[in-house]
C-alpha cells in the first residue's frame with residue numbers, strides 16, 4: 120500500500136484503499152465480559168417465540184452464550200447453561216421433569232433457578248446439591264414471547280411495561296427472524312429513515328407505498344430511555360408525520376405499515392413492536408410483535424397467516440426469496456446482511472442523512488462507558504403501575520402548500536405534533552388520543 124495518504128482518494132485507488140478495516144469492538148461484541156455484552160446484559164430481551172417450545176428442550180445461543188430453553192411438566196420455563204454442571208453433556212438431550220430438567224448422562228436434575236434437585240448416582244450423604252448451582256437466567260413469558268435477563272441477578276430491572284404491550288383492541292402476533300450478521304447493523308436500520316425513499320421505493324420499485332418515495336424531513340428527539348423521531352412528508356394537501364421510537368439499547372417501533380398519508384388522522388399507533396437481539400457477534404434475531412388492529416389497518420391488509428417463525432407479512436425481512444429476486448429487488452434484510460458479518464465503521468462515509476445512526480452509536484457508547492464507570496443504565500420502566508409511553512405511529516393533517524417554503528412548513532408542523540405527543544404522554548391511551556386530537560385539529564386547513 121502507498122505511504123502517501125492522499126493516494127487513497129484518486130481514481131483507480133483500489134490498490135491503495137485500506138483492506139480489512141477493524142470493526143468497532145466496543146459496540147459489536149456481545150459475549151460475556153465484552154463492553155457492549157455487559158451493557159446489553161442490563162436489559163430484558165425477548166429470546167424465543169413461546170410457540171417454538173415443545174416437550175423437548177431447545178438449544179439456542181443468545182449474547183454469545185450456549186443455552187438450553189425448556190418448559191417443565193409443571194409449566195415453568197427454564198433457561199439454563201447448555202453444558203451440564205456434572206460432566207458437560209448438553210442438556211438439549213435432557214428429559215424435562217415435573218420440576219426442571221434431568222441430564223441424560225447421569226440423571227442430575229436442575230430446576231429453572233439453577234438449583235440441583237437430584238444427583239441420583241451420588242452417595243446419600245453427598246453435599247453436591249447443597250453447595251452447587253447450575254447456571255440459569257430468569258425468564259418471563261409474555262404474550263407469546265419468552266423474555267430473559269442475562270445480567271447480575273441483584274441488578275435485575277423490573278420487566279419493561281411499554282404502552283403497546285397492553286394496547287386496547289390490539290392483537291399482538293409474535294414473529295422471529297434470523298439474520299447472519301452483527302446486531303448493530305439490524306438495529307441501525309430503524310434509525311436510518313432516509314433509506315425508505317431509496318431502497319423501498321425509487322431503486323427497484325414500490326415495496327410499501329408510493330408516498331414513501333419522497334425524501335422525508337426528519338427531526339430527532341431525545342428522551343430519557345432513548346429517542347423518537349419524526350419522519351415528515353407531503354402527501355398532496357396533507358402533511359404526513361410518521362413517529363418512530365428507538366429505546367436503548369435495541370427496541371424500536373415504526374409507523375403503520377399500510378398508511379398512505381391520504382386521510383386526516385391523529386395518533387395512529389405502531390404496526391411493529393420490535394427488539395433486535397444478538398445471538399452472537401455475527402448472528403441476530405429480530406423478535407417482535409405485529410400489531411393487528413382495525414384502527415391502524417382499516418382495510419385489513421395485514422396477513423396474519425404469514426406472521427411467525429422466520430416469516431412476517433411485509434416486504435424483504437428474510438432470506439426466503441430466491442437470490443435473483445433479492446438481487447433485483449433487495450429489502451431490509453439484504454441491506455443489513457450484505458454489510459458483512461460485522462460492518463467496519465471505519466470503511467463507512469457517514470453523511471448528513473446519517474444523523475440517526477450517529478445518535479444511536481453515540482448513545483450506546485455512552486451507556487457502555489458509563490457502565491464501565493459503575494453508572495447503571497436506565498431501563499424503560501415507569502416505576503409504578505402505569506406503562507411507559509411510546510410514540511410510534513402516524514398523524515396526518517390537512518395543511519396544503521402555502522406561499523412560503525414548504526419544507527419549513529412541514530418541519531414546523533412536525534414539531535407541533537411532536538410537542539403534543541410529548542405533552543400528553545402521561546395520559547392513558549384514550550385520553551391521550553383525545554388530547555392530541557384537540558391540540559392538533561386547529562392546524563387542519565378547511
Ligand code: FES
Nearest residue numbers: 203205206222225
Ligand atoms: S453430565 Fe450431566 S449428569 Fe453427568
Ligand SMILES: [Fe+2]
Nearest residue numbers: 314315319451
Ligand atoms: Fe426499511
